[in-house]
Amino acid sequence: MELTQDSIYKLAPFAATLGIEFPVLTASRVRAELANRHELSTLGGGLHGGAIMSLSDLAGAVCAGLNITGDAGWTTVESTTYFLRAVRGERAAAVATPVKVGRGLINVDIDVFDEADRHCARTSQILFVQSVP
Numbered sequence: 001m002e003l004t005q006d007s008i009y010k011l012a013p014f015a016a017t018l019g020i021e022f023p024v025l026t027a028s029r030v031r032a033e034l035a036n037r038h039e040l041s042t043l044g045g046g047l048h049g050g051a052i053m054s055l056s057d058l059a060g061a062v063c064a065g066l067n068i069t070g071d072a073g074w075t076t077v078e079s080t081t082y083f084l085r086a087v088r089g090e091r092a093a094a095v096a097t098p099v100k101v102g103r104g105l106i107n108v109d110i111d112v113f114d115e116a117d118r119h120c121a122r123t124s125q126i127l128f129v130q131s132v133p
Helices: 005-011 013-018 049-066
Strands: 021-026 029-035 073-083 091-101 105-114 119-130
Touching: 005 013, 005 021, 005 049, 013 049, 021 049, 029 049, 049 073, 049 091, 049 105, 049 119, 091 119
Parallel strands: none
Antiparallel strands: 021 029, 029 091, 073 119, 091 105, 105 119
């Protein structure tokens, strides 16, 4: 499947609501970036865990979509996030890479970094692929 930032915003309007940008969109690597705005912060000024998980989920879903052929649909069925340190500074970046691309399931790992390139979170996702008859 071919995806652009505009088509992602149409398929997943939540990405546009959060203001996530996608500077890298390939089947082997997706980079998604999110500004650390005040309304997305938690106590102490770090990026809220829910915002980090949303960034990871969208990066993983886009990576899976780029690895699907035809008109198949896909959805996240399992997602586990480990928080390693607070995301501080102005931006967070999620880098998604496929681990295993199967006909029915896709496994994607997503690493989240702050603007100083410190590893802040790790997400592993399983996405279900449904063929369209």
